[in-house]
Amino acid sequence: MKLISLHKNYNKLIAKAVKGNRRAQQELFELFAPKMMGVCRKYMKNNDLAEEVMLTGFLKVFTNLETFNDLGSFEGWIRRIMVNESISQLRKEKKLRFEDETALDTQEHATYIESKLEVDEIQNLIDALPAGYKTVFVLYVIEGYKHSEIAELLHITEGTSKSQLSKARKMLQTRLTQENKISYGTH
Amino acid sequence: MAPIKLEDHIREEFEEREIAPSAGAWDKLEAQLDKEQGKKRPLFIWYAIAASIVGIVFIASQFFFNEDATAKQQLVDVKIKTPIIKEVLTSEILKTETQLVNETQVQESKVAPVNMEQAQRSSIATLEKNKSQKVQKEEIAVNNANEVRLAVQERANLPIEHISEVINKEMELSSKVDEVVAAVHKMQEERSMVSAAEIDALLRNAQRDLATDRILNEIKIDATALLEDIEFELEKSFRDKVFDALGDNFSKIRTAVVERNN
Numbered sequence: 001m002k003l004i005s006l007h008k009n010y011n012k013l014i015a016k017a018v019k020g021n022r023r024a025q026q027e028l029f030e031l032f033a034p035k036m037m038g039v040c041r042k043y044m045k046n047n048d049l050a051e052e053v054m055l056t057g058f059l060k061v062f063t064n065l066e067t068f069n070d071l072g073s074f075e076g077w078i079r080r081i082m083v084n085e086s087i088s089q090l091r092k093e094k095k096l097r098f099e100d101e102t103a104l105d106t107q108e109h110a111t112y113i114e115s116k117l118e119v120d121e122i123q124n125l126i127d128a129l130p131a132g133y134k135t136v137f138v139l140y141v142i143e144g145y146k147h148s149e150i151a152e153l154l155h156i157t158e159g160t161s162k163s164q165l166s167k168a169r170k171m172l173q174t175r176l177t178q179e180n181k182i183s184y185g186t187h
Numbered sequence: 188m189a190p191i192k193l194e195d196h197i198r199e200e201f202e203e204r205e206i207a208p209s210a211g212a213w214d215k216l217e218a219q220l221d222k223e224q225g226k227k228r229p230l231f232i233w234y235a236i237a238a239s240i241v242g243i244v245f246i247a248s249q250f251f252f253n254e255d256a257t258a259k260q261q262l263v264d265v266k267i268k269t270p271i272i273k274e275v276l277t278s279e280i281l282k283t284e285t286q287l288v289n290e291t292q293v294q295e296s297k298v299a300p301v302n303m304e305q306a307q308r309s310s311i312a313t314l315e316k317n318k319s320q321k322v323q324k325e326e327i328a329v330n331n332a333n334e335v336r337l338a339v340q341e342r343a344n345l346p347i348e349h350i351s352e353v354i355n356k357e358m359e360l361s362s363k364v365d366e367v368v369a370a371v372h373k374m375q376e377e378r379s380m381v382s383a384a385e386i387d388a389l390l391r392n393a394q395r396d397l398a399t400d401r402i403l404n405e406i407k408i409d410a411t412a413l414l415e416d417i418e419f420e421l422e423k424s425f426r427d428k429v430f431d432a433l434g435d436n437f438s439k440i441r442t443a444v445v446e447r448n449n
Contacts, residue, residue, distance in 0.1 A: 021449070022220075026213055026217075033213075034205035034207055035205050037205070050206070055215055059220065059223065062220060110192055111192075112190035113190065114190065117196065119201070122197050122201070141197060141198060172193070183190035183191070
């Protein structure tokens, strides 16, 4: 019930925001900005950079709001814009360099940890990854993109996407092993 | 404690993660939006601008049209004023001449036969005097011009006809004067003495004739003036209606824009 009423509220706000109503735009911004900061922060190295990308993303959200149709989720639509904006920013900074290589070992085993990690810990681990690895890892693991989608988005081959993911995983494993966080128990 | 799958854990943790943007984030975005929308104004603003321009042009054309009409009216007033003054003058001349004749008659009955030449000379003098009074009369005429305007509007449409009419009236007046003078002459020839009562009667008759003519003419003018009056009223109310409709539409647009902005 709550979800339905929220959705209806969005529609009203969206309708007003499409016409350029500043108050409605601000309301939508305040509703989604913190979450979208979280999305951008996964790709960008710090909060300031994340905010910059998030603002550019919102500018695109509001200037293209009339192209949004009610069929999809509004949050999903904004999130996609944020992801694209993050990637294009990384590309501008020439941080996205992929060596075109085939997957080394796609038959990987899942990594297990002993205890839960704090969000900041996870963020630190991800920040430490090279931009290419990080982007593919976040897209695949967190956003749930398929390799084909990632390949299209990053202008790389599916093989490259897979190998980047594999390398990212290995790097994370190494780091967690160093910190004695990996669980080698039965699973 | 059971081992945790790293990637599931990361996903869960990040899925709901929120980071508060800085305090001035919205202001920055608003500034960018203003800049962006300054370049590409929404369509409705252009519609509003177009509607305003059309409205302004319409109102302006209304004013120009009205100004034209008033100018014409003023022009006509000026044209007509002179004949009116003439009319007034003529009636004044008539009056003074009547007085003159009366005076001469009184002198005549007392002293000697009338010297018509002298009478004529003094009548010319009176005319001159009247001319000097003309300026004053013109002032009166100007003051009256506004009151007379409605009555005059009919004339305005056919000024030439009416000017000739006024001239005719003048001619009529002078012929009446001639008539009276001729009658006095005739009486003088028949008898050496003409009684004041006789001349009075003649003058009264002439005045009555003229008054009747004037009344008849006045009635005619009143009818047309009335018609003109109605036409003016109709035109005015139509203009008012147009303005009212315009005003309504403007307030509608304004309310729509305000509501939309809210």
